[in-house]
Amino acid sequence: MTRAYKVYSIENGTVIDHIPTPLALKVISILGLGSEGIMTIGIGFNSRKHPYGKDILKIENRELSHDETNKIALIAPDATINIIKNGEVSEKRQITLPSEVRDILSCPNPNCATNMLGARKHFMLENKETVTYRCRYCERATVVNADMLSKK
Amino acid sequence: MVSFRGRSIVSIRDMTRDDLIKVVQTTELVKRGELSGFLEGKTVATLFFEPSTRTRLSFESAVFKSGGSVFGIANPKASSQSKGESFADSIRTVSGYCDVLVIRHPVEGAARMASELTSTPVINAGDGANQHPTQTFLDLFTINESFGRLDNLKIGMMGDLKYGRTVHSLANALSLFGNELTFISPPTLQMPEHILKELSDRKIRYSSIADLEEAENSDLDILYVTRIQKERFGDPQEYEKVAGIYRITQDTIRMLGEDVRVMHPLPRVDEIAEEVDTMPNAMYFTQAHNGIPTRQALLGLMTGGLD
Numbered sequence: 054m055t056r057a058y059k060v061y062s063i064e065n066g067t068v069i070d071h072i073p074t075p076l077a078l079k080v081i082s083i084l085g086l087g088s089e090g091i092m093t094i095g096i097g098f099n100s101r102k103h104p105y106g107k108d109i110l111k112i113e114n115r116e117l118s119h120d121e122t123n124k125i126a127l128i129a130p131d132a133t134i135n136i137i138k139n140g141e142v143s144e145k146r147q148i149t150l151p152s153e154v155r156d157i158l159s160c161p162n163p164n165c166a167t168n169m170l171g172a173r174k175h176f177m178l179e180n181k182e183t184v185t186y187r188c189r190y191c192e193r194a195t196v197v198n199a200d201m202l203s204k205k
Numbered sequence: 206m207v208s209f210r211g212r213s214i215v216s217i218r219d220m221t222r223d224d225l226i227k228v229v230q231t232t233e234l235v236k237r238g239e240l241s242g243f244l245e246g247k248t249v250a251t252l253f254f255e256p257s258t259r260t261r262l263s264f265e266s267a268v269f270k271s272g273g274s275v276f277g278i279a280n281p282k283a284s285s286q287s288k289g290e291s292f293a294d295s296i297r298t299v300s301g302y303c304d305v306l307v308i309r310h311p312v313e314g315a316a317r318m319a320s321e322l323t324s325t326p327v328i329n330a331g332d333g334a335n336q337h338p339t340q341t342f343l344d345l346f347t348i349n350e351s352f353g354r355l356d357n358l359k360i361g362m363m364g365d366l367k368y369g370r371t372v373h374s375l376a377n378a379l380s381l382f383g384n385e386l387t388f389i390s391p392p393t394l395q396m397p398e399h400i401l402k403e404l405s406d407r408k409i410r411y412s413s414i415a416d417l418e419e420a421e422n423s424d425l426d427i428l429y430v431t432r433i434q435k436e437r438f439g440d441p442q443e444y445e446k447v448a449g450i451y452r453i454t455q456d457t458i459r460m461l462g463e464d465v466r467v468m469h470p471l472p473r474v475d476e477i478a479e480e481v482d483t484m485p486n487a488m489y490f491t492q493a494h495n496g497i498p499t500r501q502a503l504l505g506l507m508t509g510g511l512d
Contacts, residue, residue: 162313164312164313164333164334165312165313166312166313166318166332167314169312170291170292170293170312170314170315170318171291171293172314172317172318172321188314189314189317190313190317191314191332191333191335192216192218192313192314192335192336194399
């Protein structure tokens with residue numbers, strides 16, 4: 054019997070699963086994937102890990118690099134990445150937090166040079182367990198949250 | 206081999222233990238008068254985008270004493286920033302006029318940003334609530350001058366430990382040497398959790414108390430006092446209550462032990478009674494004066510004159 058997919062399978066590209074609902078659109082924003090072909094988004098699937106459900110993102114004909122997928126860890130550390138080639142999973146990829154993050158995260162300190170003087174946003178990993186990053190400029194350490202994602 | 210030549214001094218976080226020892230040792234030689242004239246032919250610019258007379262005069266005195274020349278702005282209203290020039294443009298322009306840029310700015314991270322805009326070395330003379338590394342250098346020098354070492358000391362820090370950048374940087378620097386720290390503050394102004402976490406990670410022993418009397422038998426070598434700022438309290442009565450508890454008098458010194466040395470980054474308001482000034486325990490004026498040889502040493506190291 055053919056299984057009825059709620060989100061259609063893709064032939065080639067990248068599947069990101071286990072994104073906590075409702076962060077799928079934030080993941081697209083982190084990856085800067087505004088207008089790069091077809092993406093399918095599923096929101097609010099049942100999940101044991103995520104009490105409010107999980108989102109799934111399928112990006113057609115685009116194999117994300119390791120640097121790109123690691124950025125996802127900033128807001129969805131439990132996300133899983135599958136690279137699909139010719140309809141088969143060719144790689145199951147682990148994600149790890151990047152040691153440095155440029156441009157993506159905004160410093161929540163209003164008196165930081167990134168907010169006041171136009172310094173380029175730049176964070177360094179401080180603590181992997183708590184996903185804490187330290188701003189290179191004002192040196193404040195912050196646990197990353199979705200509000201810190203830059204609005205481009 | 207530690208070298209400061211051409212390096213910017215932005216944050217204590219960038220410093221290794223060896224860096225700090227190098228600054229302290231060089232300051233010692235400068236203070237003893239064994240090194241002089243090492244800034245001859247060098248020009249230092251002091252760009253103070255917010256007023257701080259004490260720090261600026263201290264830098265300027267340090268330059269003159271070492272044979273260099275100094276120019277700068279003391280008042281942001283008098284600079285081209287008031288005509289709308291961007292911070293970045295000011296830095297790029299002035300950096301071509303000098304060998305070292307000393308910057309004070311109300312925005313946190315301004316000095317880091319400046320150091321990335323120019324190859325001229327930058328000294329951070331205070332960026333908002335963030336860093337003021339030369340204050341920490343002179344604190345370390347004063348401790349070393351008094352005790353002959355920077356390790357195995359029992360150091361109490363008292364006052365506004367939540368917002369005070371001086372105590373944050375000093376705790377960070379002292380943690381590189383292995384000292385025992387006691388934090389004395391009202392519950393609302395305690396040392397931030399992230400600093401305590403860093404101390405734990407470095408296996409530094411520390412304790413937090415609210416009442417100075419609890420430190421009676423703790424054998425403190427140093428009590429580092431900071432000002433409790435009135436503006437941190439919504440209710441002036443609350444401030445008065447707290448300020449009264451954290452006031453050092455001759456009796457407090459006797460309670461803590463005759464050998465305790467009292468330090469303070471200054472300016473003080475009334476957290477140390479004037480009657481303490483004449484006691485041999487009072488270190489704070491010596492500490493302030495040590496700012497000169499410390500800044501001389503640093504400038505000498507950065508420009509190569511003492512490298």
